[in-house]
Amino acid sequence: MAAGILPPFDPADPLGIDDLLDDTDRALRATVRAWARDRVLPHIAEWHERGELPDVRGLTKELGSLGALGMTLDGHGCAGASAVQYGLVCLELEAVDSAVRSLVSVQGSLAMYAIHRFGSAEQREGWLPSMAAGEAIGCFALTEPDHGSDPAGMRTRAERDGGDWVLTGRKTWITNGSVASVAVVWARTEDGIRGFVVPADTPGFSASDIRHKGSLRASVTSELVLDGVRLPAAAALPEGRGLRAPLGCLSHARYGIVWGALGAARTCLETALDYARTREQFGRPIGGFQLTQAKLADMAVELHKGLLLASHLGRRLDAGRLRPEQVSFGKLNNVREALAICRTARTILGANGISYAYPVMRHMANLESVLTYEGTSEMHQLILGKALTGLDAFG
Template identity: 60%
Template sequence: MTHTTSPDSSVSNPVEALASVFSIDSLLTSDEREWQQKARAFAQERITPVIEDDFENKYFRRELIAELGATGFLGMHITGYGCAGASAVSYGAVCLELEAADSGWRTFVSVQGSLAMSAIAKFGSEQQKNDLLPRMARGEVVGCFALTEPDGGSDPAGMHTTAVRDGDDWVISGAKRWIGLASVADIAIVWAQTEDGVRGFIVPTTSEGFTATPIDGKLAMRASIQCDIELDGARVSEAMRLPKALGLRGPFSCLNEARYGIIWGVMGAARSCLEAALGRSIEREVFGGPIGRFQLTQDKLAGMLLEYQKGALLALHIGRQKDAGTLDPAQISVGKLNNVREAIAIAGTARSILGGDGVTSEFPVMRHMANLEAVRTYEGTDEIHTLVIGRALTGIAAFK
């Protein structure tokens, strides 16, 4: 059966139609909404018009870095040192809007702010923080976070990269893989095994023995940069070691900051896909009318909306917990596992509503689908987050 009534002209705009059913905007404070609207405007004006070409051409638009710094988005959740000191919810809302344009640009903000800058803010000396964080917040210095290695990223305790003390210096040797921004970064936060356990180091990318090579052949994150890093006896002074980073607590703490941004960000990609599918369901006519009048199509749209709404509310709930200081790390795994999985499902359903046109760059859906598969892997795979949740439930670690 189908409805025979014509579509309501009041919902012909997919953005307005979606907002009429659910909009997270009304749940935000005025300050949070101000950050959100600034990010939405930046995404729509500076990223969306060029992202399809950039994705196709594997082009990273470096000129946007300074503009992102000028907006205050870089390290915005850090207090002091030239950073905005914004709330966790404000940062999450910014991540959602940027990823609605493309995952690669939310990833840039995440690598710069949640990983590299957070490592310095949490574990650096006052001199390191005063020297680097203001310049990184302005986008004048770009950082990367070198943890994952070629053999895998899920077991950082087994990393092979080493740092050996030599007088007042450290000599770092090893390899890292899938390191975002490494070839355009000015500094790398490198994690390495020492005789006293895992430690973090600020390594200038101009250091002799440091080589970053962009990974080619990617079918996702094509408007972003991920690299292989070789460290062949790269030498840094003791002053470049992060003095408060002791053991794996250091990198894990930073990873949780990045995972938090993903919880919000992927809902932006999901919203973009849902808007595209909703708009097409009203415009595309078959069998004498728009496909949106068919029950099967409405079932798909309703299911997508439910999962988007639940994911956005979960992100907001986790953000409120983070701002209150009550967030358990296992809850971050709940958010990352659920929201990435559901964003991928929403993108797939949107593609089916778009039909054959859904695989073209006329619509953003296939680009989001490809990017989301990459997001699914980095900052913890589905399997790892499942086991984190399982450990929280049972008290038994099943990682080995």
Template identity: 60%
Template structure:
């Protein structure tokens, strides 16, 4: 692992990590710095998703690393969080990839799939030989999945799937989609190979965020599936929500990586940029900005570590994950914005990563539950009254 930055040294997180956890962090940081960082500004500008990285991440054991069996690593929650942290410090696109592949598609198969489904897909997804996506969000209401319009109906011994999904990561490069649909028996999950007739994925190209990633519209036009395509263990929305909680947990760590990168750039710039005859880092207002940003970064990291310990103990609740996702994304955005102000006009250029992180974090603020949804989750926990409707 490269030498710790000033912000990391001051935080002193290393002393709270095990040797195995630090090993995972080192692997992720090396991959991020050697593979992602050298081209990410151009990849973001040109909207390039580097598929060759997928197998490399698989070889490093980072795909579905929180799972056990079928070639997965069986790593603990802190190790998985640290991988998310280091990947997002390079760019949100690659933490998003690990989340979609591992915490969503692979988790759905691991938790709810049949033995045959697991045997067919989990090994190839873990190695990166295959790519998976997770189709839950719909155009008419991402925050209200209970109102989904995609429907699967019985036709003899088969299922026939019709409808659409939106903002589905990796849809056009995926080999398999985990698709959630209404049935006469409630919401169910289906394993849909993307070469099935009637399945179509269209890239969303007008993005100003997550440009080194892929998000899609999915369309299902009389997609005929065998009975064996249904995830046998998935009943109702609690099934996709369990997967979403895995992904949200990774976000709690990941966004702190983006915050760290912005903070480190601002600290370094404050030492070299001069105004009024001295470095701007010698000015009180700049030091106030840096100190406030560091305190929020430290709090976010300690919150992530606390949630990791709860997760490994089997005691982490959805409400606690909402605290982490709401706080850490919100504070990462504030840290990035403050860093941009320290950089002045240069902060909006591709010479620095800050504006790219700011744009990406706006997407993270929206997906896996908006600020508003997580606020209402906490409000319900605090008052015993649901204010969603």
């Protein structure tokens, strides 16, 4: 570009962040955006209102064909994509609904990642190809009814019986639980916490959906019961020992949330902008009033600051330099700001903001769950507080 000639200002990309992407990144983003727009967007408001995700297995296979499942993993049918590319996929999926991004996140960043990182060669080859293709759905069972933010207190037990393991306990708030072919279950043993690969058709394993949710209504959320589930010794994840193992999986999943939450925020900002340009009060569009413009400007600033943060963290992850505290930084900031953007968009839409004719209230409600899962804001504040001060305020 000749000196002194500037590109036009783009309201959708005011900072020119797209300059940080290459052609492959943009093509992948466009593919996933088109799929989400054509396959999910026309139906998601109804699915959310009904509290169901019809044909979840069909959707999962389609996501597998896009390479969106376990996409940063190498081998076994996984795409081996960059962390930035995975983040872009999470953003585009959550721009339609958090439930769809949650399905992908739990499948790839939790269940598949745990098997890939901590599993045996037999476990990886036995499960990852079918999971990458979306033919098998996975879930990640850590949270219990009485132990959410404190997984070290889990009560689910795995006891040896001859050459077998026998698992007994309950897990709750498990995404994909009732549709899963396999569950990665974390349990307490006499030697500490360990992970197990549990086929869903194992006797004693059952899952039931959690109903009457006010958030993530289009997501399959379940309670798991393990009633004397007998597994061979080979079901244990060889490297899945200690609490560091499941927490490492959670850190991997949190990274996707850093991007995904901004997708919900982007949709709400776009909705508010369109509404402000067309909704007239006092004889002119409300976008012409100073207070409305101030809101829109603040929303855009926080959204695109969040995108810069997400991009920076993604490049650190690709370079092998991303620390868990930095993931907490991203999750804390981006989800909190995304929720604030959605709430502000709701005020611009006025009474229409609570109608499912618009996506704002749905995204706002969904982000209340995203704010909580994979570590509450308070937990990430304490993680950062400990890193900043060197003092442990947990407990």
